Amino acid sequence: MSTISNKQAASFPVRRMDYEFDEMPKYWCDDEPSLTHFFTGLSTLFPEGESYFVRSVRALRSGAKDNPELDRDIGAFIGQEAMHSKEHQAFHVSAQRYGLDPESLERATGIVLKTIENLFPKKWNLLVTVGLEHYTAVLVETMMRSTHTQMRDETVRNLWLWHSIEETEHKAVAFDLYQHLYGQGLGAYLPRVTIFTFSLALITMMSTVYHVVLMKRDKQLFNFATWKRFASFAGQHYKTFIPQFMAYYRYNFHPDDVDISEVVAQAKQLIGLAPEDTKAH
Ligand SMILES: [Fe+2]
Ligand SMILES: [Fe+2]
16 A cells, blocks of 8 residues: 655745845836836735635645645645745835835735635636736746846845746646646636636736836836836837747646746856755755
């Protein structure tokens, strides 16, 4: 008889972090209001967004009890996302000092996601998570490849790199749970791509609104020079994002189709994580 041990490690670790953002300058991304507020706006989606991801996975986790490896990775996924929420909240507390009130945007995110959670069945809530995990996996690749070099404050840069590394480590967990529960047929594919389209539109709309709100709060709404800088940044990156988002519509798509382990290894080196740091501890 084989023995299944839950004491085995997950395939990636949950790291305890405790960043301090006391020295954070006002415009920590490229000295540009538009770039800084874009990332702050994105960040305000994380605490409530990641807590929603955790609830959506937890609601269906019992269906993975017959797959101990997947169940262990779900545990590590929950641990990583909870830690991301905590550290981004600490980051928002520091941004508060510049009069940006990111916590009000966190609360708005919470209201939107609670409404969706109550309206959608569990399968669809899981699919929002699966879709947004792909969206995140695409964005963090660029963060690790290039965007981090524009982050002037080392602590803020480390926060984004650490988060990017872990998003890559757990990018397949929600997807694997979905396939484990619902298979790979047309009945799994159609809702997967439909909810992804909805999720992509939702996150694009919310991050755009938050970006504008933060620019307004900082009295930079009519700073056309900085908007121009952002337009060039966005234009350059969306050229690579769009085909990567589209990959999700392939019938046989799997998050692990893309291997960026070399990029992750470089990012780990930059923030002082050991390259072999891949098992839970
Ligand atoms: Fe996260
Ligand atoms: Fe994630």
